[in-house]
Amino acid sequence: MAYLDNANSTRVDDRVIEAMLPYLREHYGTAGMELGHSRDVTAMRGLENARKILAQSINTEPLTIVFTSGQTESNNLAIRGAALANSDKGKHVITCATEVMSVLQTCKALEKEGFDVDVLDVDQYGLVDIAQLTKRIRSDTILVSIQHANGEIGTVQPIEEIAKITSQRGILFHTDATQSYLKIPIDTKTTPLDMITFDAHHIHGPKGIGALYIRKGTRLQRIMEGGDEERRLRPGVPDIPAAVGFGKAVEVWGGNEPAQLLALRKYLEQKLAGQLTELRSTGHPVKRLPNLYSMIVEQIEGESMLVQLDMEGFAVSTGSACSSKTLQGSHVLKAIGLPPEISHGSVRVSLSRFNTKQEIDAFVQALVPTVERLREFSPLRRGEYFAYESNSEDEHQDEKLDEV
Missing domain, CATH: 3.40.640.10 (Type I PLP-dependent aspartate aminotransferase-like (Major domain))
Incomplete structure (x- = not known):
């Protein structure tokens, strides 16, 4: 994997x-x-x-x-x-x-x-x-x-x-x-x-x-x-x-390791460019970690993509923080102004010294058909998104920090 x-x-x-x-x-x-x-x-x-x-x-x-x-x-x-x-x-x-x-x-x-x-x-x-x-x-x-x-x-x-x-x-x-x-x-x-x-x-x-x-x-x-x-x-x-x-x-952390991670991340960005429609990056374009690429793939649910990619042999994560109680997305994506129906398509790829360009090539090759397949069946594509709010007392929004 x-x-x-x-x-x-x-x-x-x-x-x-x-x-x-x-x-x-x-x-x-x-x-x-x-x-x-x-x-x-x-x-x-x-x-x-x-x-x-x-x-x-x-x-x-x-x-x-x-x-x-x-x-x-x-x-x-x-x-x-x-x-x-x-x-x-x-x-x-x-x-x-x-x-x-x-x-x-x-x-x-x-x-x-x-x-x-x-x-x-x-x-x-x-x-x-x-x-x-x-x-x-x-x-x-x-x-x-x-x-x-x-x-x-x-x-x-x-x-x-x-x-x-x-x-x-x-x-x-x-x-x-x-x-x-x-x-x-x-x-x-x-x-x-x-x-x-x-x-x-x-x-x-x-x-x-x-x-x-x-x-x-x-x-x-x-x-x-x-x-x-x-x-x-x-x-x-x-x-x-x-x-x-x-x-x-x-x-043992190498002095040139951040530069190597940055080069690998830029390679990923280049490989993704033009491969998918309705894909956007999140986070600052310049002031960002050298090894992390966060993106929104619209009209899909991140959890579904995570599972499919895992079956293909790739471990990534999604910014969507769903549970059985609520379909509210990540508090970070909410804070930057993304609505839940968009933030649910969040995917984060984060790299290390053990990753290679060959792995990135294979990942992109697996990602594109996975997204296309999931979009065919996604309720988000048909506009059938419903956000459910929990009535739990612990999740009331009347306290300042409950917003995050």
Whole structure:
């Protein structure tokens, strides 16, 4: 199978697996004490070496890196931890409509605790309006959380501009860089970011391990109780083999890899050009991730196409987020102004170092007849689209964050 869903997760690099194995078989200490027995000491050295590698990748010091279980935990710790620790200064938080659910739902939970959350709109490409952001800032604003790049449409936000604005006003700025990490350089010395979320499984590392960069001096309250691990912010024994794998994934990432991914994505775009009618790309045409191509194929349902392509041997994803309760599409596509009957035709292709031009050729050859066949039977082509709203109390649209 040609795996073209790397924005979802990536294949673990063999070099990463080899680096992890000794910490599963031999060095299985807990890294709890510097003066412990040899297995503890070896485990701790492995953990700290990984921390050092991650720190170097964003030009910071190892002390600023806290290991977590992944993107969701890092986002929760950053947003909730910062909000609670700085509530004496204010209770106003700003985020945007295209964030991942671990950001939006954490902000929604803060609203129930008395915080005021503003959700910024985005334009047709998914970009935040800097003027709108500046206008929404208040005297009691304590935190802004805007993702670096969107994992569904690929749009890259102007975090350098945002960081400058927040830094000048003494407001904390958190960015979720899970999708952009290593694909787009981040330098904490030149961009005043206070917190950065990233994880391993989007860069050919293992699942279940992530990290949060916390600028020195940033006030954060831990959100779990327990021991003093990870700067007393993330109690519990860290997953040392996974952390070592994370470090190795960063270490083996090639400096020219983003350029190679971009070349592969452009090749895909060229192969698709003129092949299908009523096909359009989503996301910003220039300010976007190098490895991600998101498109709308009108008059079909993305789920049907996903299943058909899977049967043909191609793994892609759809931006449509349907369930048995509702036919509402992706909140990201809704935020950029696409109606459900259009967003249901969303298809995302995301590439990695393991993909080839031959796979792209074969994918395009399979895609065209698949789309033509599905359009013959699609209710969307006949105008028979019905959007069903759930009456569930959990899905009422009267709260600000229920809109996203």
